[in-house]
Amino acid sequence: MTTHRTRHRSDVWPALLFLLPAGFGFVLFYAWPAVQTFYLSFTDYSLLAAPNWIGAQNYRDALGDARFGNALLVTVEYVVINIGVQTVAALFIAVLMHRLTKSSLVRGLLLLPYLIANVVVALVWYNMLDAQLGIVNAVLSWVGIDPVAFFGETSTAIPTIALVNVWRHMGYTALLIFAGLQAIPKSVYEAAAIDGASEWRIFRGVTLPLLRPVLAMVLVLTVIGSFQIFDTVAVTTKGGPVDATRVIYFYLYEKAFQQFDFGYAAALSVVLFLILAGLAVAQLRLLRAGSSDLD
Amino acid sequence: MTSTPIGPRWRKALGWTVLAVLVLITLFPFYWMLRVSLSDNRVLAANADSLLPAGFTLGAFERVLGLASLEEARAQGGSGASIDFWRYLLNSVLTATLITAGQVLFSSMAAYAFARLRWPGRDAVFFVFLTALMIPPIFTALPNFVLMRDLELLNTYAAIVLPFFFMTPFAVFFMRQFLLGISREVEEAARIDGAGHPRIFFRIVLPMSRAPLATLALLAYITAWNEYFWPLLVGQGEGVRVLTVALGVFRSQTPQGSPDWAGLMAATLLAALPVIALFVAFGRRIVDSIQFSGIK
């Protein structure tokens, strides 16, 4: 992080002032519910009756819960496919847009999927990908490919859900990266061009390092967001077939609101919180997100 | 870049081709939504593999805009619920605008404190802010609902707006990363002139960050516009109901029922239009403010 230069006084008071409104919202709408959830994770709580303190029992149960383990695995598979494809595609699109066109039309078109609510996106793709009636399989059959039950097969369900969400977030992620690209001074590229560096070398040597703060942010945000995959599953596969798409948030939701085992769900969410926080720390470290090579 | 004479042209053509394919993949589902929205629910299933609307009709749009009578709606395979589209549109515009204004301003202020001010514990506090991203919404919705009840704010605009008004972790993170990139010299010059932090923030930092601010505002607006479950919980009252909640009647009504496909797609497209208009307006702004990056 930025080195502390002693000739500056500490800005504690202005910082407090600037943080006041956001801090207020944070404490009230995020921190306080989080504290409650943490407390409830040590209780037997059915939502509809007062919670009973049971110590770490929920956590012990979680350790032996094979379906929780399965949910973690399924979620990780989803995240790897989703983030992998999405990040590469978005980076690619952002660089293409940056090099080819400043047209806000192209950006606007690519952002369109983000305007459609998750649930509707899921419904539309679910409908388009049906094995018997979906238009995608109709098109495939015109070129002689047998129908694929994208959402229905155990093996393709998770990749399908991951790619549907790539479709929704690709343009959005590209826009974030594009905004970062805009912030790179033109002079840097001009210097590189004079040196006669190749496109790839410029990308590796100039663009990527200067993009690091934005890229770090994008990765941290999308990875955390990706772990919270829920809507698409809830609308389409509902965890099935068997347990193939029972991702962790869906499992949590079933526990909390269908089986009324809110305490246990709270414990699982604490475990997940720790995993995500660890991941975020690792990502921020690895990408040195706090510093830009411009500084 | 000019090392090979043919290269850049080919690369450009290739680049445009790839971009065109991506745009096509992006757009096809929209065409499909349009096609379904112009179809008749009763013949949709039988014409599933047709690229054209099945039994072309504007009935779905009439239903969404509340122009169809109950009998007409049900005859078209729609639900028996009627909706007051313009009223809900106004509510959506109002709440999304309030949310965006508050969120962008307050999150930028926080981001300034995290990126440009020096104080002990800064990065730790920032990380704590960031962890708000990791709290599942299903665990914040309930306590926040109870809070709104205790404040007697249920069925008010305030209840719909407040949880998103002061910050979102995304907005703070986003602005912080951009503010990190601003050079110190500009600020220090201002400080030598005797400017305080509020002045530096409002007069120098914000104007310099027009592009990321426009981007953030747009994304915040879209997110607020699409918010569904929270306004469903706290804003069901006729007077404050937003569009997403009102359009819920086009989703499945019964456990095994299908959605009113044509109605749902028409509703989705109509609800997206105002935001698309906004993007057209904002898009220009983003382009216009590109030059900011040369400041360094």
Added chain:
Amino acid sequence: MHNKLSKLAALAVAVPLALVGCAGAPGGGSGSDEITYWLWDANQLPAYQACATDFEKANPDTKVKVEQFGWADYWNKLTTDLVAGTAPDVFTNHLNYFATYAAKNQLLPLDEFVTRDGVPTDVYPQGLADLWTTQDGKRYGLPKDFDTVALFYNKEMLADAGVAEADLANLTWNPQDGGTYEKLIAHLTVDANGKRGDEPGFDKTKVAVHGLGLDENNGAGVGQQMWSMYALSTGWTYTDENPWGSHFNYDDPRFQRTMAWFRGLMDKGYLPSLATARSGTSVNDGFGAGKYALSTNGSWMINSYFGYDGVEVGVAPTPTGPSGKRATIFNGLADSIYTGTDNREGAWKWVKHLASAECQKTVGEQAVVFPALPEALAVAKEKFAAKGVDITAFTQPVDEGATHLYPITDHAPEIAAVMGPAIDAVLTSQADPASLTQANEQVNALFR
């Protein structure tokens, strides 16, 4: 806004253990002279709105506010409102949730009111009212409608296959060879080359029309419109007793043989695979698109099946099984009162009105569902007939005593969580039907 903000700031410090402290606290509802009533089916909204208008005429001092939310939203919002104590005074209840809500004291027992006002509970078809009483004998709802399962068929496909519609009333089924029922399904299955499922050279990998459609919903442990009509016709029962059994019978050979037969239909190409059924559109849309000749489904789906232009639809009862009887699950909805209502009398008056012949006839007029009261059912039957729908196939099992109550037990959500994946595994051939014995042990362990 400013005012609200200062109020918010003032309260922020003193926010109580909001979630914890207020769990299930009474004091909800919507003002003493107004009753809030929730339902989820938009198609029934006009009927209930009409009931409310009639009610208000008879009770000028009580207003009824009818609110409707789609199925998924309904339960999420209701749960949140129950926790916050802001639930509606009266709401449409479903058997999936009833036991849990009753056990957690969210519902008001109606016995006192029923006795006091002399409301008859023996006017309903057998057992329907019993679904809404708990083990301790308390009643938490008055039935509003009922449903059964029958066999929808595509008339044109039947005619093409040379099958007389009347024959469908006499189908027999057994888990060994599927009886005349499977023969019919096989005959109605057609591959891409036009070969029928019972003809030599039938290509089961390229099926154009499946004889029978597969419901896309996870049948979980009940299989209401998926396999219950077969399993129950063997004499098998879900539990040791119903309602409120405490031992499940998924280890019974009759049940497991039924599942083996059902999966066999998929292997033979007569029934779409689970993957296909779950890949996007609903079974009724597949039926409407001419992909299925037959489809078992519930009476609540009548308007969906009859709503496709250009598809001539008929309904037949489910086949007769080894027990010598046909079988269908018998289920229904009821209206319940929230314990936290601040107007118990008003809420009861409204529930009583909802259960009255007057309101049920109004509902019957709409021909959407089957009202619980026989006299109102007669109205619905007439109105359905006017739309060209003969509902006899659905009501006949009730008259014949061939209905089985929906299994009401404790732990229903946990049982569904075990049985859903277990049955998926069998139907996708990842596990043998015998594996259901182990699932049964998990289920029965919940009751220990």
